[in-house]
Amino acid sequence: MFSNTRRVEIEWGHCDPAGIVFYPRYFEWFDASTAHLFAAAGLPKPELIARFGVVGFPMVDTRAVFHIPSRFGETVEIETRIARLGRSSFEVEHRLMRGEKLAVEGFEKRVLVRRAADGSGIEACPIPREIKEMLAG
Structure with a gap:
């Protein structure tokens, strides 16, 4: 499946008073990394929304394992990287590396x-074949 790597410089505002990254920041970075992955595959989020008539790809489940x-x-x-593509859902995996170490x-x-057609909010929709092909890498 398709993958992308990006660098993040850790700034003071990312950290707690001890200078260690405050854990919600990782989820913020992972969210941005998913958007970067789509852009690297040729589908920046604004284009994805305009071209396919979707609202976006909200998260329905998330978790993290903190090593260091x-x-x-x-x-x-x-x-x-994209780990799995389903009918309307997909799974993403992130590995945050600090040098050679998995953090x-x-x-x-x-x-x-x-x-939703009835105006009641949003609803899941099938992932178009073209998007699946782009993300399959």
Whole structure:
């Protein structure tokens, strides 16, 4: 499946008073990394929305495994890949590396959604074949 890697420089605002990354920041980075993955596959989020008439791909499940802390001033790399493509959902895996060391693993399940025809909100929609082909890599 398709993958993408991006670098993140850890700034003071990412950290708690001890200079260690505050754990919600990882989920923020993973969310952005998923959007970067779509862009790297040729589907930046604004184009995805306009071209396929969807609202986006909200997260319906997430978790992380924290191995070692990351600190202010470090640069980390986040390797993001599509782990599974379903009918309307897909799973994403993130590996945040601090040098050669695995610092954090992140896991997401997301659903492609569109506006509900009855105006009641959003609803899952099938992932178009073209998107699946782009993400299959």
